[in-house]
Amino acid sequence: VNMYNEDPGAHFNQGIFGGEGKQKTQQLKNLTTAEIKNIVGGLNRPPFMCNLSLVDFDDKTPLELLELLNTVLGELDETHKAVDIRSETQDATTERICGFLTVLGFPFDLTPSLKRDVVHGDKKTIHNILNWILQRPQDLKRISYTSKFLVALSIPEELMMDEEIRETMDVYKNLQAEFTAVHQNLEVLRSEAMSPDQLKKEITQLESEKEQLISKISIFKDKNDDPDFKDLLDATSQLRKEQETEARNAEKMSEQRNMLEQSEQQEYMTRQRLMDAQKNSSADVTADQMLVQLRNETKKNRELCYDVLEREYEDKYQRSQKIEMVLAEPVTTQGDIDQLANEVRRLQRDCQVLDDKLSSTNPADDNLAIYKTQAAAASKKKENKNDEMQTLEKEKIALEKLMAEKEQEYVQTKGTKYMKRDDFKQYAASLRGKNQKYKKMKKNLEDIRSELAVLNRTEQILKNKAEMTDDLMKKLEEQKGIAGYSKIQDDMEKVAKDRQEIDKLKEGSLQELTKVVQNIEEQLKSKKSKLAPQIKQLRTYRKKYEEREGDYLKHKKAYENTLMSFEADKKNLEEDTNKLWNEYKEEETKYHSLNIQSTIHSVLKKNIQMETQFQKNPDARLSDDFKSLSEMYSAKLEQEDETIRDLKKHQRYVKDNLENNSLQVRLFDDLVKILAVKKKSALSGEAAGIGYEDKNAKDYDRFVLRED
Known part of the structure; x- marks a missing residue:
C-alpha cells in the first residue's frame, strides 16, 4: 500500500487545525539578503549552532548544502540523523527527503525537476527549503510527529469490498479521530498549564506577600488598642466581601448580556428562516427549487466559514501572538535604552569602517567574482538548454500529431492491410535486420564524424603552425638578404597547379610548356645553389632558437614556482596579522569593560561609605529632607506606590x-442635533420639511426628523 499517494500534510492541517489545504505555488523564488540572514541566524541558534557567516554559507558546495538540510530535517525527525548522505543512493535520498517535505506540507509542487535539484544540492532550492523550515520549526516538528498517525491509506476499491478490511479501515479512522481529539486537548493543556518554575516563583511570591500582610496586620493591631478596632475590622472585612460580591455580579451581568445578544441573534436568524419558508410556501415553490435554495445557502455559509472566519481567526491569532510576545518581554528601563543606543552607534561606526574598506579595495581583487560569473554563466546556459529542450519536446509532439494525421489519411485512402502471422514474423525479422544494420551504420557514421572533427582540428592546427612558420621564414629571409625564397616555392606550387590545368585544357601546347618548365627548373636550380649556404645557416639558427626556447620555459617555470611560494607566505602573514589584530581588539574591549566596572564599583563603594557615615554620625545628613540614601530611596518607592x-x-x-x-x-450629541434643527426651523419659519409625526406609535408621541 502506497503511504504517500495523498498529501498527508494537507490531511494533517485539516484534521488538527481545521483549515483547508492551500494551493501550492509552481516556482521557487529568489531569496533576498534579509531572508538569507534569517537562515544563517536560525542555523547559528540552538539546537543547530553551526557558527556560520554569510560568506561561509554562500561558499557551501552542493554536497555540504545537502548535508546541512539533512541536519535540519534530523531535528524535526530523528530518523534522518542516522542517514549518511555520502553513502546513500540518489533515489533513496529523493524518496526520503521529498517524501518528508510532502508530509510537512511543503508549499511548492515537488516536480521531477525540483526533486532533481534537491538531490543535486541546488543552491536556490536548498535555500528556499531552509527558509521555509526555519520560519516555523516547532510547528513542523509537531506536524512530523502527528503525521505518522494521520496518513490516509490508499486501498483499492475491489479490496474495500471485503468486510474485514472495511471494518479494519473504520477502526483505523476512529483511532485517527481519537488521536486528533487527544492531541488537541494536550495542546490546550500545554498552552494553559504553567511550568513548575513559574508555579514555584508564584508560590514564593504569595508566601512573601502573606508574611508582609501578617506583619502589617500585627503592627496595625499593636498601634490600635482601641476597643472599637474589632468593629472597624469587621466592617472593613464586610466591605471587602461586598466588593467581591459586586465584582462577581458584574461578571455575571456581562455573561448574561452576551447570552442575551446570542439569543437575540438566534431569534433574528430563526425569524429570517421563517419568513423565507413562508415566502417559498406562498410562491408555490417546488421541492427541487427549495433544495437548490438550501444548497446555495449551505454553500454561502460554508464559504463564509472557511474563508471569512478563517481569515479573521488567523488575524486575531497573529495579533494575540504579538501581544503575548510584547507582554512576555521584560520592562525596558532607561539604562537598557541607553545601552541599545550605544550599541546602535557602535554598529553604525563598524558599518562605516567596512564601507570605507570596501570602497578602497579593488573589485578585481574579489576572489569570488570569478566563481560568481562562472556560476551565472552556467545557470544561464542551463536555462537556455532547458528552453531548447522544451521547444524540441513541443516540436516532437507536433510531429507525432502530424504523423498520426498522415497515418489516418493513409488508412482512409489505401485501406487497412491485414498481415498474417508468417508475414508479420518476416516483417519483424526484416525490421530487426534493418535495425542492426542501421545501428552499425550509425556507429560507423559517428566514428567517421568524430574522426572528421579530429582531422579538421588537426588541419586547423597545422595551418596555424604553417602560417607562423611562413612568417618566421620571411623575417629570416629578409634579415639574411634572401627574400623571396619561400615565395618562389609557393610560385612553384602554383606553377605545378597551373601546369596540371594547362595539360588538361591545352594538350596541344605541351612542348611550349615543357620549355617553360625547363627554364623555371633551371632558374630554381640556380637559385637553390645560391641559397644553399644561407639555408644551412638558417638551420643552425633554428637549433639555437629551440635551445633558447627551452631555457626560457625552464626559467619561466622557476619564476612561477617562486611567485607561488611568495604568495603563500604573504597569505600566511596576512592571516597571522588578522589573528593578532583580533586578539588586540578583544583585549582592548576587556580593558574598557574592566575599567568601567572599576569606576562603577568605586562609586558604589563611595556611596556605601557615605551611607555608613550617615548611619553612625547622628548629626550628618544627606539633605534637609533625608538623612541617608536609604531614606531617600524608600521615600521615592513610597511615592511611586502611592x-x-x-x-x-x-x-x-x-x-x-x-x-x-x-x-x-x-x-448630548442628540441634544445638539435637536437644538440645531430647532434653530434652523426658527430661522426659516417653516417646520413642514423638518420631519413628520409617527402615527404608528402607540401610548406616546414621536416626531421623526429628516436627515437633510
Whole structure:
C-alpha cells in the first residue's frame, strides 16, 4: 500500500487545525539578503549552532548544502540523523527527503525537476527549503510527529469490498479521530498549564506577600488598642466581601448580556428562516427549487466559514501572538535604552569602517567574482538548454500529431492491410535486420564524424603552425638578404597547379610548356645553389632558437614556482596579522569593560561609605529632607506606590462609569442635533420639511426628523 499517494500534510492541517489545504505555488523564488540572514541566524541558534557567516554559507558546495538540510530535517525527525548522505543512493535520498517535505506540507509542487535539484544540492532550492523550515520549526516538528498517525491509506476499491478490511479501515479512522481529539486537548493543556518554575516563583511570591500582610496586620493591631478596632475590622472585612460580591455580579451581568445578544441573534436568524419558508410556501415553490435554495445557502455559509472566519481567526491569532510576545518581554528601563543606543552607534561606526574598506579595495581583487560569473554563466546556459529542450519536446509532439494525421489519411485512402502471422514474423525479422544494420551504420557514421572533427582540428592546427612558420621564414629571409625564397616555392606550387590545368585544357601546347618548365627548373636550380649556404645557416639558427626556447620555459617555470611560494607566505602573514589584530581588539574591549566596572564599583563603594557615615554620625545628613540614601530611596518607592494606587483607582473609576459616560455623550450629541434643527426651523419659519409625526406609535408621541 502506497503511504504517500495523498498529501498527508494537507490531511494533517485539516484534521488538527481545521483549515483547508492551500494551493501550492509552481516556482521557487529568489531569496533576498534579509531572508538569507534569517537562515544563517536560525542555523547559528540552538539546537543547530553551526557558527556560520554569510560568506561561509554562500561558499557551501552542493554536497555540504545537502548535508546541512539533512541536519535540519534530523531535528524535526530523528530518523534522518542516522542517514549518511555520502553513502546513500540518489533515489533513496529523493524518496526520503521529498517524501518528508510532502508530509510537512511543503508549499511548492515537488516536480521531477525540483526533486532533481534537491538531490543535486541546488543552491536556490536548498535555500528556499531552509527558509521555509526555519520560519516555523516547532510547528513542523509537531506536524512530523502527528503525521505518522494521520496518513490516509490508499486501498483499492475491489479490496474495500471485503468486510474485514472495511471494518479494519473504520477502526483505523476512529483511532485517527481519537488521536486528533487527544492531541488537541494536550495542546490546550500545554498552552494553559504553567511550568513548575513559574508555579514555584508564584508560590514564593504569595508566601512573601502573606508574611508582609501578617506583619502589617500585627503592627496595625499593636498601634490600635482601641476597643472599637474589632468593629472597624469587621466592617472593613464586610466591605471587602461586598466588593467581591459586586465584582462577581458584574461578571455575571456581562455573561448574561452576551447570552442575551446570542439569543437575540438566534431569534433574528430563526425569524429570517421563517419568513423565507413562508415566502417559498406562498410562491408555490417546488421541492427541487427549495433544495437548490438550501444548497446555495449551505454553500454561502460554508464559504463564509472557511474563508471569512478563517481569515479573521488567523488575524486575531497573529495579533494575540504579538501581544503575548510584547507582554512576555521584560520592562525596558532607561539604562537598557541607553545601552541599545550605544550599541546602535557602535554598529553604525563598524558599518562605516567596512564601507570605507570596501570602497578602497579593488573589485578585481574579489576572489569570488570569478566563481560568481562562472556560476551565472552556467545557470544561464542551463536555462537556455532547458528552453531548447522544451521547444524540441513541443516540436516532437507536433510531429507525432502530424504523423498520426498522415497515418489516418493513409488508412482512409489505401485501406487497412491485414498481415498474417508468417508475414508479420518476416516483417519483424526484416525490421530487426534493418535495425542492426542501421545501428552499425550509425556507429560507423559517428566514428567517421568524430574522426572528421579530429582531422579538421588537426588541419586547423597545422595551418596555424604553417602560417607562423611562413612568417618566421620571411623575417629570416629578409634579415639574411634572401627574400623571396619561400615565395618562389609557393610560385612553384602554383606553377605545378597551373601546369596540371594547362595539360588538361591545352594538350596541344605541351612542348611550349615543357620549355617553360625547363627554364623555371633551371632558374630554381640556380637559385637553390645560391641559397644553399644561407639555408644551412638558417638551420643552425633554428637549433639555437629551440635551445633558447627551452631555457626560457625552464626559467619561466622557476619564476612561477617562486611567485607561488611568495604568495603563500604573504597569505600566511596576512592571516597571522588578522589573528593578532583580533586578539588586540578583544583585549582592548576587556580593558574598557574592566575599567568601567572599576569606576562603577568605586562609586558604589563611595556611596556605601557615605551611607555608613550617615548611619553612625547622628548629626550628618544627606539633605534637609533625608538623612541617608536609604531614606531617600524608600521615600521615592513610597511615592511611586502611592502614584500607582491612585492610577489604579482612576482606572477602576473609568471602567465602572464607562457605559454611563458614553450614554451621556450620545445624549448630548442628540441634544445638539435637536437644538440645531430647532434653530434652523426658527430661522426659516417653516417646520413642514423638518420631519413628520409617527402615527404608528402607540401610548406616546414621536416626531421623526429628516436627515437633510
